[in-house]
Amino acid sequence: MTPMSNVDLAGAVARLRTAGSVVITSHLDPDGDAIGSTLALADLARALGIREVQCLNNDPVPSLYQWLPGASQIETPESAGNTVRDLAVVVDTSVWDRLGAAGDAVRQAREVLVLDHHLADAPIGDRFLVDPGYAASGELVMELHDAAGVDIRGETAEALYVAIATDTGGFRFSNTTPRTHRLAARLVEMGLDVAAISERIFDGMSPTKFELLRRALGRAEFAADGAVVHSAILQEDIQAAQAGPDEVDGLIKYLRNVDSVQVAIMFRELDDTTTKVSMRSRNGFNSAEFLQQFGGGGHALAAGATLALPLEEARGVLLDRVTPIVGETS
């Protein structure tokens, strides 16, 4: 058991086995790991004989992942009923803040089980298995199938592969381990069309997302002798590009790719007084730790926060804090 856990895989399976009904939820602004892990957990819950299995997320499934089999079963709080479940399973986050309105269903549930791989000081839930050694929550969920003795179905293999591939940036980030490849290899052995999945989640880009990218790159600015790069997406960009709000995700990787950059920051104007910050770093700068002072978190090399400040103020405050530290560590 890791220091951030009070239950192991077998213990987590035991909690699932005793539940008659379950609600499975993940973080707002869901990514491939959040969606893939949710769908795979739903399948596991059904295989374990849980009669009522509900999937819930604060936000709709991003268009990038809507093709995943079963994605349409993920409800949002507006459309979901108000049923109290035996067990709430929270996956890919361990903080209330990140659950949004889906947190109500979690609070009401008789018991809460958290399965996560983010750095966490005080995970929510009665039982929590939080292990940053997993590159993706999908790895954890796959091992949960093994611990339960449940075979992975073909459709679930796709969900798990998407979860693992997205959180490792296509098996390229430093979180990728031999275990990551071993687990993924088992999924590929099941006959997945790896090329088709990669095209969908990595290489394909809608014309509207391309327009956002053009604007983000056009507005990029460097600081700290090129070690910091930052850019912004404004509400007017989303409107002008006729893009979906989820299409901002992933733009930041193009900023981080510049050789001199140690920290890339994307500021997104949510409304006139709220700014979402995304941060990506290279080894030596811990983005999650840095963003804790702004109420954010995530991983060492990929983290985020939401600030109750207009975009330019948020940018000013953050750059003031980040620039001197980057100078130190570079």
Ligand code: 5GP
């Ligand atoms: P992104 O920049 O893609 O939204 O998020 C990068 C990583 O940081 C993801 O693992 C995400 O879950 C996490 N993250 C993003 N925003 C927040 C936040 O406001 N609070 C916390 N704790 N984590 C966040």
Ligand code: MN
């Ligand atoms: Mn994840």
